Amino acid sequence: MASSSTNDIVLHIPSVIKVYKDGKVERFWGTTHVPPSHDPTTGVSSKDITILPHVSARGYLPKVKSNETKLAVLVYYHAGAFCLGSAFSVDHHRYLNTLASEANCLAVSVEYRLAVVELGEVLLRWIHLDTLVYF
Secondary structure (H helix, E strand, C coil): CCCCCCCCEEEEECCCEEEECCCCEEECCCCCECCCCEECCCCEEEEEEEEECCEEEEEEECCCCCCCCCCEEEEEECCCCCCCCCCCEHHHHHHHHHHHHHHCEEEEEEEECCCCCCCHHHHHHHHHHHHHHHC
């Protein structure tokens, strides 16, 4: 009988990810992070927010005419099957600038520790209680 090693691969998607029996994960799909900023094309300003030590977000605030303006809140979880990518990637940043501007909403893009899926309740509680403190 062959012996099992902690270096055994339990999941391998070529050019994307390898997961080993010991829990080690290799990701082959890189992400370039961009800082929060003001986008002059859309008028949207973004800001990074820490929610918990392992959960943060980037808020996208469109141009508003008055401080009394009420905006809908859109929560965005980046693609990547909860194991790849970042809310702070250049592609998501561009997309959310456009989305917040065109939908005239506060968009919140969640950055989370990859391979973690128990975020919904924590994030929604934070949005309900604390969002306006940051903007």
